[in-house]
Amino acid sequence: MRYVWVNGKLVSEKEAVIPILTHALHYGTSVFEGIRAYWNPDLNNLYIFRAREHYVRFHNSAKIMGIKIDYGIDELIDATVELLRANEAREDVYIRPIAFVSASTVNLDIRDLEVTTAIITIPFGRYLEPKGVRAKVVSWLRIHNSMFPMRAKVGGIYVNSVLALMDAKNSGFDEAIMLNRDGYVAEGSGENIFIVKDGVLHTPPTYDSILEGITRATIIEVARDLGLNVIERRITREELYTADEVFFVGTAAEVTPVVNIDGRVIGDGKPGPITLKIRNYYMDIVHGKVDKYRHWLIPVY
Structure with missing residues (x-):
């Protein structure tokens, strides 16, 4: 992984850091998704599975939590494709979108606090043993x-x-x-x-x-x-x-x-x-x- 997507921009993984007082680090005030993309060597292409449904749930999770994501579902899908291309992904990949309260504060009231939206991609094989x-x-x-x-x-x-x-x-x-x-x-x-x-x-x-x-x-x-x-x-x-x-x-x-x-x-x-x-x-x-x-x-x- 060379790049991650943060608030509308591709940045290097090393740049994607957060301050120690980040609200979500202390209180778990984040929403996230897990999406897979699968490489098909016969078709020479990578396919993201049910991205739209995942991003709809991502937005719904944020709404339930009372935090604001500044990017629409189509924008997030396009950003995911852009990121995978930038990372030249040609293997099975796990995609992690996350929106978290990124303000440096210990205040529990998250209304109007800054929110960061990011997407990370990770090469990913089997999570559990397929034989059982x-x-x-x-x-x-x-x-x-x-x-x-x-x-x-x-x-x-x-x-x-x-x-x-x-x-x-x-x-x-x-x-x-x-x-x-x-x-x-x-x-x-x-x-x-x-x-x-x-x-x-x-x-x-x-x-x-x-x-x-x-x-x-x-x-x-x-x-x-x-x-x-x-x-x-x-x-x-x-x-x-x-x-x-x-x-x-x-x-x-x-x-x-x-x-x-x-x-x-x-x-x-x-x-x-x-x-x-x-x-x-x-x-x-x-x-x-x-x-x-x-x-x-x-x-x-």
């Missing part, structure tokens, strides 16, 4: 949406995810699963979750303190297009253990099988056929191999 991960239902509960705006990707909220993941990792697992305060399954530390039972997909509803994931919405639509039944409903911890298949979805995680939860083998302990079908189709889509979904992709070159 072991997950733990951790003791840390997912923050309830009466306490935080759970549909917004706010920096400070992710302390919840950090604590959950550390709990799982320290116990020898790969990933965490959080319950909500009512005891129902919410999500992973950075992923939405699906279970498969008798050929039907089930996933927690948006009112159960989950992030309304772009990948989650993608998988629901794609699965239905594949002829699968998808039900959004509350899921209990016991249902995780007795599911035929379980998988995580997310921009970073893509579609990742969960083969063990709390030491209990899921299914036969291998990625299930429905999970693999969805994952393989999803990977074809993001690499520009499925014409039906090409409208989700923005070519960089």
Whole structure:
């Protein structure tokens, strides 16, 4: 990475620094997105996946937080393309837009404080093991949406995810699963979750303190297009253990099988056929191999 985009300009990575008193550093007053771009060597092009949907959520997160982004959705998409070209990206890339309260103050009142908007790109491969991960239902509960705006990707909220993941990792697992305060399954530390039972997909509803994931919405639509039944409903911890298949979805995680939860083998302990079908189709889509979904992709070159 040579360049980052900051407030409408390309600057070198070394120039993109912040003062030690930056408000967001102390209080988590930032909103962000995670977007992927995929390199297709056959088409000799890089494709940004669902950039518009991500930037719509980016703007919505900022509105919920009460901070102002001075750049429209089309401007941010154009800036992302410009940045990827400047960095001559020709591999899979993770894109991190962020808007943060950049004023140097310890005042909690963020009204009218300066906001910086930036976009960073990072070469990025697999986030989780594609052959399957072991997950733990951790003791840390997912923050309830009466306490935080759970549909917004706010920096400070992710302390919840950090604590959950550390709990799982320290116990020898790969990933965490959080319950909500009512005891129902919410999500992973950075992923939405699906279970498969008798050929039907089930996933927690948006009112159960989950992030309304772009990948989650993608998988629901794609699965239905594949002829699968998808039900959004509350899921209990016991249902995780007795599911035929379980998988995580997310921009970073893509579609990742969960083969063990709390030491209990899921299914036969291998990625299930429905999970693999969805994952393989999803990977074809993001690499520009499925014409039906090409409208989700923005070519960089």
